[in-house]
Amino acid sequence: MNRETQAVYVISVAAEIAGVHPQTLRIYERRGLLQPARTQGGNRRYSNADIRRLQRIAELAEAGVSLEGIRQVLELEAEVAQLRERVVELENELRRASTERRYEIVPLRQSVTVFGRRPSIFGGDDK
Numbered sequence: 001m002n003r004e005t006q007a008v009y010v011i012s013v014a015a016e017i018a019g020v021h022p023q024t025l026r027i028y029e030r031r032g033l034l035q036p037a038r039t040q041g042g043n044r045r046y047s048n049a050d051i052r053r054l055q056r057i058a059e060l061a062e063a064g065v066s067l068e069g070i071r072q073v074l075e076l077e078a079e080v081a082q083l084r085e086r087v088v089e090l091e092n093e094l095r096r097a098s099t100e101r102r103y104e105i106v107p108l109r110q111s112v113t114v115f116g117r118r119p120s121i122f123g124g125d126d127k
Helices: 011-018 022-030 048-062 067-100
Strands: none
Touching: 011 022, 011 048, 022 048, 048 067
16 A cells, blocks of 8 residues: 555544545545545545545535536546556557567558459459
8 A cells, every 4th residue: 555545544634634624524425526444443534645536526616516516527537547547558568569579560451342253453354
């Protein structure tokens, strides 16, 4: 577990850092906007990543976005981040493939031939 995702803050500290009321954090959790870690005793613990997410939620709420809208925005932002990572992976893979297997890719010429007709590559007319 890295420092970013290690859940260390109790709800009051997380709320203070994020600039919201602790009850607001509970509402966000009920609405599925946030899922803090839990201790064995059931107490919420927040990570730095949770705090950043809370700050993003607060920005969107301040801009007038509804809680459902915020949920959708966060999902889309997460999807975009995953897609960007995938693009980088594919670019790296393509770069490796083009340097390692330069001569394996051969262009293929394709043509359409009507069944029963002799292709023009054999010379003469197409009948």
